[in-house]
Amino acid sequence: xxxxxxxxxxLVLLIFIPTILLMITAxxxxxxxxxxxxxxxxxxxxxxxxxSPDWYPWEYIDxxxxxxxxxDVNLMKTIGRxxxxxxxxxxxxxxxxxxxxxxxxxxxxxxIQVTPDRENKVLFSQDYQNIGEVLVVPYWNRAIWxxxxxxxxxxxALKNSIGARNVQSVDPSALxxxxxxxxxxSDLLAADRKIDIVITDYLTAVSYTAxxxxxxxxxxxxxxENLAVAISKNRKDIKSVLDYYFALEVKNYVVKxxxxxxxxxxxxxxxxxxxxxxxx
Numbered sequence: 102x103x104x105x106x107x108x109x110x111x112l113v114l115l116i117f118i119p120t121i122l123l124m125i126t127a128x129x130x131x132x133x134x135x136x137x138x139x140x141x142x143x144x145x146x147x148x149x150x151x152x153s154p155d156w157y158p159w160e161y162i163d164x165x166x167x168x169x170x171x172x173d174v175n176l177m178k179t180i181g182r183x184x185x186x187x188x189x190x191x192x193x194x195x196x197x198x199x200x201x202x203x204x205x206x207x208x209x210x211x212x213i214q215v216t217p218d219r220e221n222k223v224l225f226s227q228d229y230q231n232i233g234e235v236l237v238v239p240y241w242n243r244a245i246w247x248x249x250x251x252x253x254x255x256x257x258a259l260k261n262s263i264g265a266r267n268v269q270s271v272d273p274s275a276l277x278x279x280x281x282x283x284x285x286x287s288d289l290l291a292a293d294r295k296i297d298i299v300i301t302d303y304l305t306a307v308s309y310t311a312x313x314x315x316x317x318x319x320x321x322x323x324x325x326e327n328l329a330v331a332i333s334k335n336r337k338d339i340k341s342v343l344d345y346y347f348a349l350e351v352k353n354y355v356v357k358x359x360x361x362x363x364x365x366x367x368x369x370x371x372x373x374x375x376x377x378x379x380x381x
Contacts, residue, residue, distance in 0.1 A: 142345040143338045147187040149206035150177055153195035157375035158363040159212040164372050172363040173210045176229065179355055180346040195381060199223065203333030208343070214263060214380035215327045226330040226343040229356060232379045233322030234264055237289065237299040237306050240318050245298055248323045251275050254297040257285050263326065263380065264300035282309065290316055302326065302379025304364065308371075326380045 160171040181188035252272040258264030268276040279285040288295040
């Protein structure tokens with residue numbers, strides 16, 4: 102009888118890659134796959150696109166080539182190529198990215214989540230990905246399965262994040278805010294139990310939990326988070342163009358190819374050990 106030996110590292114990869122590819126592909130298709138390609142959109146010559154290149158794998162500076170790259174960047178480049186218009190990227194800090202819409206640049210793409218508040222200020226394209234928030238808890242903890250379970254616990258989330266707002270909606274006193282993911286996930290497994298739960302997006306959760314298999318578990322998504330391009334309200338022509346080509350790229354499997362290239366990869370293959378990030 103042939104013996105099959107699977108190392109722990111290979112086991113992690115066997116679990117990690119199919120799981121993340123299946124879930125994100127399903128999420129990404131949930132809305133964009135329903136999009137129909139309408140009449141040919143207006144022709145434009147150029148779109149100025151704001152990006153905040155500090156959010157791997159969506160937009161970042163490649164540490165080897167020192168070039169701007171990522172899921173969002175290559176999606177916009179593909180759309181520009183297929184639409185026969187120039188795409189000019191403008192690098193902007195994320196906390197300022199909405200300020201220059203309509204003046205310094207036309208649109209912004211940086212894993213931007215569609216929210217009601219933002220919809221009051223900008224136009225949004227058809228969403229191109231859907232990434233939900235999840236709870237991450239120690240594997241032995243069988244008392245926490247959904248958002249309501251954070252009440253009375255120590256629930257960690259990044260400052261001003263969607264996760265933080267979700268905790269506050271249930272029990273403001275439960276919220277423990279962090280500046281970075283590394284410290285937050287470290288404290289989750291600390292012997293002194295500094296926190297009970299981490300609330301973050303699925304991509305971030307998988308990236309961190311894959312490093313310590315068997316130590317934590319991830320719940321089912323508790324939210325739906327659509328990612329879309331923010332567009333200046335006076336550029337409805339650009340919205341028509343982007344919606345048309347997003348539908349085309351889904352039909353032509355370009356979005357799935359980008360998922361495989363940038364999202365469905367094990368953590369140790371990330372450039373310079375960069376962590377997968379979700380929406381913001």
